[in-house]
Amino acid sequence: MFVPLNNVIMKKYVVIATLLFSIGVASAQNVGILRNNYISSYYDSTLMVNIEVLDSATIRLGSIDPLTGVVTNVGNSTYNSGINLNGATINPYANQYYIGSGFNLLSFDMNSGDIINNVAISGSFPSSSFQNIRFNPSDSIIYGMVPNNFYSSYFDSTIMATIEVLDSTQIRFASIKPVTGQYTLIGNASHGNIYTLAGNSIDPYQMVYYYSSVNRLIGVDIYTGNTFSSVPIQVPSGAIFENITYSCADTAIYGITRQNYISSVYDSLLMVDFEVIDSTTFRLSKINPNTGEITFVSPYNIGAGGNLTGGSFIDPNTMTFFFSHGNQIVGVSLESGLITSSVPRTFTSGAFTIDMIRSTLNCFGALKMRTNTSTGVDDLININRDVLLYPNPSQNEISLRLDAAFVRIEIVDSKGAIVLATKEKTIDITGLSNGIYFAKVFSPNGAMSVGKFVKN
Numbered sequence: 001m002f003v004p005l006n007n008v009i010m011k012k013y014v015v016i017a018t019l020l021f022s023i024g025v026a027s028a029q030n031v032g033i034l035r036n037n038y039i040s041s042y043y044d045s046t047l048m049v050n051i052e053v054l055d056s057a058t059i060r061l062g063s064i065d066p067l068t069g070v071v072t073n074v075g076n077s078t079y080n081s082g083i084n085l086n087g088a089t090i091n092p093y094a095n096q097y098y099i100g101s102g103f104n105l106l107s108f109d110m111n112s113g114d115i116i117n118n119v120a121i122s123g124s125f126p127s128s129s130f131q132n133i134r135f136n137p138s139d140s141i142i143y144g145m146v147p148n149n150f151y152s153s154y155f156d157s158t159i160m161a162t163i164e165v166l167d168s169t170q171i172r173f174a175s176i177k178p179v180t181g182q183y184t185l186i187g188n189a190s191h192g193n194i195y196t197l198a199g200n201s202i203d204p205y206q207m208v209y210y211y212s213s214v215n216r217l218i219g220v221d222i223y224t225g226n227t228f229s230s231v232p233i234q235v236p237s238g239a240i241f242e243n244i245t246y247s248c249a250d251t252a253i254y255g256i257t258r259q260n261y262i263s264s265v266y267d268s269l270l271m272v273d274f275e276v277i278d279s280t281t282f283r284l285s286k287i288n289p290n291t292g293e294i295t296f297v298s299p300y301n302i303g304a305g306g307n308l309t310g311g312s313f314i315d316p317n318t319m320t321f322f323f324s325h326g327n328q329i330v331g332v333s334l335e336s337g338l339i340t341s342s343v344p345r346t347f348t349s350g351a352f353t354i355d356m357i358r359s360t361l362n363c364f365g366a367l368k369m370r371t372n373t374s375t376g377v378d379d380l381i382n383i384n385r386d387v388l389l390y391p392n393p394s395q396n397e398i399s400l401r402l403d404a405a406f407v408r409i410e411i412v413d414s415k416g417a418i419v420l421a422t423k424e425k426t427i428d429i430t431g432l433s434n435g436i437y438f439a440k441v442f443s444p445n446g447a448m449s450v451g452k453f454v455k456n
Contacts, residue, residue, distance in 0.1 A: 029110055031074065031090065031097050032311060032357035033083055034062035036350050059083055061097060061113040062354055066322045066329050069343035071354050075113025085309045085355060086197065087133040089142060092360035098142065098178055099356060103128035107178050119181030123174065130176050130183050132195060132211055136222065138204035138368045143222060145195060146174045146183060171195065173209065173225040187225025191218060197308045199244030201253060204366035205438070210253060210289060212244060219289055223372040231292030238262055241287060241294060243306035243323055247334065248363035249316035251436050251452060254334065256306050256323065257285040257294060284321055284337045298337030304330045311357035324357065369412070369438050369450045389439055393454035400425040402441065410440040429455050
């Protein structure tokens, strides 16, 4: 049997969840950086043609309606500043958008479009680079990667100068304070020497930061900075998994699988074989971060792949994965894998692109489910959360697969609200709505394990 919480407690959680959702909807924006190039032309009398020359470029904050493609300027401020295309993020609670600019971190106010902070990045290493940044909604901290470069030098007798050479790079996990630009290394682990622009994402429930390292998906423990998981991305030969985006609505990691089909051509002049891409297919997919297994959501080629600098985001209300494809903004259903919308982006004031789009909707109000194992308090039982409960998915009841003693189980929904509490191993879930749930299992000494299950 299960013991339902009393009506007062249930109403409290419903009110909190409703309030969080309402706040999220009220301030929801899909924002990014608009770039505007200013061009002049002159007549070249030698070539007898007009030549266009880029005089200057500006950036500003903009928002996009993914269903109409209309891009709107946020505020009136424009800036003569470059941006880094290796990371941007949003703090939906403070309504601020962050992006790197050279060795600085810019903070935009999402209401006015103004840059409210522009600070130099600094920390333990000589490197002033902080990349692949991502805001974690369950602890309100910005995380990212810091490259630590190692150099050697030699004397070049021809130019009579000492030359520095990059020998190697190690990547460290860190957090950053956007007000000061100061980053803090987390733990002592090094995470190889490479990451890609295929995307990064945070699971705010399990407190894991994920990024792509060419052919591997790396998970970093946010608490300790240690490797949480490292698995080969299991795509067919010639394919890559990109535009990585975590969905709080169903706790899955989505992306686009791009499959290139290649043939080879012999060049009799150079007497070598050249590989040529004949065609490319694109399918919405999701990845199991524990195994690296890719599951195609799209039943066939959807004919559209994401721009890596355009950014991708998920609308949890419509369960739609949005991404930029050329000059289009495309929406794909997380359920069917089929395109639900595809519209051209339209700009005002001469802007020609919107980069690094981020959304306030996904994961708003998410709460931590996994506690800090390094503190010695509330340590997790060492068991895979995906096999802690069975059958999974289930319609009527779930059972606990655990021999160790426990004192209680709390069933929590995806917004963090406790919906059931019990001391039994078998739990009646017929009264729950369909969706994703977590079971928090508490041991007599205060340890906790978290299992995930689906009610269908």
